[in-house]
Amino acid sequence: MALVVALLAALAPATGSTTSGAEPSPAAAEVDVLPQAPPPQAEPLADRAILTLAPGADGAQVAQDVVEEARSLGAEDAAAVPLGDGDQALVLDGVPTEVQAQLRRNTQVRDVAPDLPLYPALAQTTVKVGADRTKVEGYTGVGQTIAVIDTGVAAAHPALVGAVVHEICFVDIQLGGCPNGTDRDDDPGAAAPPCGGDQGLCWHGTHVAGTAAGRPHAGQPGGVAPDASIVAIRVFAEDGKASSIDLLRALYWLNDEAGAFGVDVVNLSIASKDLYSGHCDSASGLLTAIRDEVALLRTKGTLVVAATGNADPGAVGKSAAPACVSNIAGVSATTLSDTRAGFAHVSSTTALFAPGENVKAPIPGGGYGTMSGTSMAAPHVAGAVAVLRQIRSVSPSVVLSVLRATGRPISTPVGTIPRLDVWAASQAPLAPPSATATHGDRRATVSWAAASPGIGGPITGYRITVKPGGAQRTVSASTRSTTFTGLTNGTRYQLEVRALNTDGAGAVRTSNLVIPKPPPPPHGFVDVAAGAYYDQPVRWLKREGITTGVGGTNRFQPDAGVTRGQMATFLWRLMGTPSVSTAHGFVDVSSSAYYDPAVRWLKAAGITTGVGGTNRFEPNQIVTRDQMAAFLWRLVKSPAGYPAHGLVDVPSGAFYDAAVRWLKATGITTGVGGTNRYEPRSPVTRGQMAAFLHRLARNPAAWVKVPVGQIPNTIVF
8 A cells, every 4th residue: 555645746937937856935925736546556664564463472472583584584684673662563674565565464454554755735714614603703713733744844843833732843864864863853853844856745744734733924824723733743754755654653652742732623734545435444464454544543632634645536426545434524625616626536434625725825935825725625624623622621522523524514425525614613513404384374484303402501592583583482392392472474485493492502504585475265277177186286376376277167177188389378377477678589489479578587587598509499389398397497596416216218418407406406306197107299388388387386305496585476385
């Protein structure tokens, strides 16, 4: 398993940026570094490995035994020393790969994994995740600590002065060692970044630390948690080389020392070239050892976040290690327009998104640089963890659950993954997941799903407010619905629901639009039988002025086919007869026809473009079920993201496929006669049309893309 950080090693300076060996000057204000192709597969570091012990094994005895065996096999310089202060694992030196394989036969050895090299993988982005709002409320991560395992941190940067409370370095002697010439250094400056060569290597760790917890400076607003402390852990040599074992040594050290520094979250903006579609714990002994250390950190209250990797656009549904390790929160990158960044890996194990494109943050020398990568996304989440832990000391599992529950959903090839919103996560209790209002005569009823306490205390009740009007009611924590009476029929209302705890009211969930109305009176049509499936829909059509009958008679003709001209008129009246002066351009729609204003509006609203791309509307043609689906779907602004409909006669990719998905998901259709068929080419009768429109008008879930102000007064939810 090649732990190759494809985030910064895969990054190259933009054209015109400085790449000299000198440390960038404070005047180096902003230089773009963008993702390129990942580095080649790493080769194992010579004669070095991590040996994990079988349960119950005596580390000292195993060390003696494997050294003797390795030397008997020709590895005369073999040595074995404990990885940390305990006996869980040994570091082998002077043991060639072929000898390592022989040592796996020892019954006291769980695994021998060859060491592999590592490569290093704000203003707009902190606002994007809501950190500007949490700062106003005083939630800045004060008293919390973030460990940054990376290329090193420039502690003297004005945005980081006072933030770095401890520095330590783990770099093997084979790779050049730490600043003090050994493989461990915890003197001041031990985690200073290597700025003698590659610019990206120099910038990386400082940029990551500044994104998480940089202080406001030089007009920059600071990181997500600008008052949090930083433990800077360097695992990269001066030439950019790093060892996977040194990463494991850093995690071992954190398990020994995290309590002393109060580490709340560990940021790993590092990632392998090897990609995995699921959890990767068992892919190698090294990843198993990382899993064990991360699990132990969790029991001590420390969450580990890691970048998912980038730069391989063909790897759909996969992410890099260690983000794919169990108990690590994998973080992928979005753009500022809330789409997955083109370079960002994402898989079923990815926990969160955060901004990772063109992130501006501190760089060595006192300036600021712009970088892109999932490396830049992960520290947004690390900072958010510090903010939430400031508000209340809750477990890593609760913190991660709240961050996921409050994030903005982003669609990906592997499903919906939330994008970080720290402000929403800081509101405790959280908003109820849903609130649905229904109408009655001078009344409205609102029902809601139980809210999560988030990082707050237990929920003690709910407060419901009617807008407009301000009528308010508080109910018990077990209540899930309430009805307000005495409202004004025909007035547009929404109801706000907030959960309560001992700290006060939580975030608000606003219901759908609701308009109180009395039941519709009889329609008076002699050909619509009481109790017919379209009887109540026709009553509603008549009351709302959507129909007056056929030709001014007392007949509705429910079994007659509905023409395209009639369909246009029904939809136009449903939406309140909006006026459009623009000509439609259809040669077969006379300006004197009753449906002319309706067709003008249909064309202007993008609901129709004509028949087959021609300049004809065919107003007398009978509407088919596929056309009706497309008309209704476009009417509500073509919502997407619905699951497969399961109807065997609706081909994937047909012009009405997405529309039928929406119809099925919202319950407007269930198919024909309870079958798995939709019969898209069948004609639509006027009775069927009435039923479809009525279901649409009663279903707030069908209108999710339509702004509240554009939902017509004809609705009955």
